[in-house]
Amino acid sequence: MSKLYIYAGIAASIVLIAFGAGSLYMGFDGRDRVRDDLAREQIVGTEDSTIPGQKVDTGKEAEAFAAVMRKHTLEATGGQTYAQMGRFLDENGKPTSDEAAAAKDPKTGEPVENGLRNMWVTSTALSTALNTAYFAERVATFAIVMGFALLLTGIGFLVLTVRILLPSTAGAKTARTASAVPTTS
Numbered sequence: 001m002s003k004l005y006i007y008a009g010i011a012a013s014i015v016l017i018a019f020g021a022g023s024l025y026m027g028f029d030g031r032d033r034v035r036d037d038l039a040r041e042q043i044v045g046t047e048d049s050t051i052p053g054q055k056v057d058t059g060k061e062a063e064a065f066a067a068v069m070r071k072h073t074l075e076a077t078g079g080q081t082y083a084q085m086g087r088f089l090d091e092n093g094k095p096t097s098d099e100a101a102a103a104k105d106p107k108t109g110e111p112v113e114n115g116l117r118n119m120w121v122t123s124t125a126l127s128t129a130l131n132t133a134y135f136a137e138r139v140a141t142f143a144i145v146m147g148f149a150l151l152l153t154g155i156g157f158l159v160l161t162v163r164i165l166l167p168s169t170a171g172a173k174t175a176r177t178a179s180a181v182p183t184t185s
Contacts, residue, residue, distance in 0.1 A: 002165060009161030016154030023147030030140035034133050038062055059137025066130035073123040082120040089114050
């Protein structure tokens with residue numbers, strides 16, 4: 001039975017070490033990918049942001065820039081969100097959701113859309129992408145931490161297996177060998 005424990009302990013150690021190494025690789029690779037993708041977009045923090053003039057190339061900076069984008073969008077819409085704005089504009093340029101009261105485009109005859117709603121959609125899409133980058137970097141950091149934890153746990157199990165189970169087996173073999181040898185008196 002003790003050989004089973006030894007092999008199981010070694011196998012568990014190897015699996016934990018392998019998963020730890022894989023998690024570390026995936027975490028560092030994921031974090032680098034997020035940062036490279038952000039840097040490629042050439043986003044620079046605005047003067048009224050928490051990162052003025054700074055290139056956005058980390059998840060935390062992406063989150064900060066997404067927050068300032070929302071602030072700017074709310075300023076442009078008078079504090080209204082997408083759902084609070086009228087779909088169209090009337091003859092005076094005021095928002096309305098009543099299609100019959102909406103001004104008509106002279107070329108198409110269609111109701112004139114409220115451009116601020118389109119801006120809101122664009123802002124939401126861009127800030128969602130930035131917040132996703134923040135989240136992805138956090139997941140990568142978690143994978144790195146878990147990788148170290150798994151790696152250390154695997155090494156710990158391996159040390160325990162070698163130090164506790166193998167010496168007892170070696171000691172038992174020595175005792176059996178010693179008792180099998182006839183002694184002369």
